[in-house]
Ligand code: 13P
């Protein structure tokens with residue numbers, strides 16, 4: 001039996017739904033029931049009807065699914081697939097900021113550990129951060145863990161004061177303005193599409209700035225035929241399928257997230273067969289981490 005047929009059979013046996021992020025390998029996206037950006041996938045996880053959620057992504061995604069859907073069994077194809085940025089904030093520093101500012105909102109990018117979420121007021125993703133931050137009553141925003149997304153949000157919400165944290169995504173940081181300038185020189189007609197995890201100088205060169213889904217929608221709506229892609233190249237699978245006549249150029253040389261790429265079809269089949277890689281969390285952490293996530297679902301939708 002092929003691995004794909006095995007996955008289909010095990011999915012029925014385990015009453016499982018497969019969620020996948022746009023950064024995982026093409027063949028994994030192809031077998032998923034739902035593929036999307038972080039916000040879309042958390043909404044799907046929150047209302048999933050199947051007994052089991054298999055999350056093809058990194059740890060914080062599986063954790064968020066478990067937090068939002070505690071009655072489900074959440075499994076991961078590879079427990080080592082973790083986003084380094086999710087750990088790049090400090091609880092002591094959050095407490096210090098809370099002492100310093102009376103009206104502080106700790107705004108936590110969903111790319112964060114469950115523990116960081118327990119100390120936060122609201123979660124955001126790159127597709128809803130602007131809307132949510134604008135709606136908060138607070139004047140002071142401590143944005144964790146991603147400095148680049150924080151700076152992008154701050155540039156669009158000038159009426160609030162931001163405090164930044166120095167977390168970053170190495171995949172997006174390594175796309176430099178020099179790469180983008182060279183790509184534009186080679187393809188002068190191409191539109192520049194940028195994920196806000198990129199550095200401010202790259203964001204400043206963009207024709208469009210948004211989440212992975214935002215980038216995919218922007219291409220579909222655009223009259224242009226060529227695009228320079230400034231995010232992880234897993235998005236090319238959906239982009240090429242939806243736009244066979246359009247051309248896509250990576251800006252840099254290393255636009256691969258090694259953690260997302262750990263997910264393979266074989267590991268998907270194995271996880272469904274063994275049902276071992278389950279996401280577990282103590283109930284107190286789950287309840288506290290759920291608050292900012294639920295607030296995101298309310299404010300962001
Ligand atoms: P989005 O799909 O929400 O844009 O997130 C990008 C990302 O880095 C996920 O790890």
Ligand code: SF4
Pocket residue numbers: 023058082083084085086111169170171172197232257258259260
């Ligand atoms: Fe984390 Fe960056 Fe990989 Fe997204 S692309 S999972 S932010 S390391």
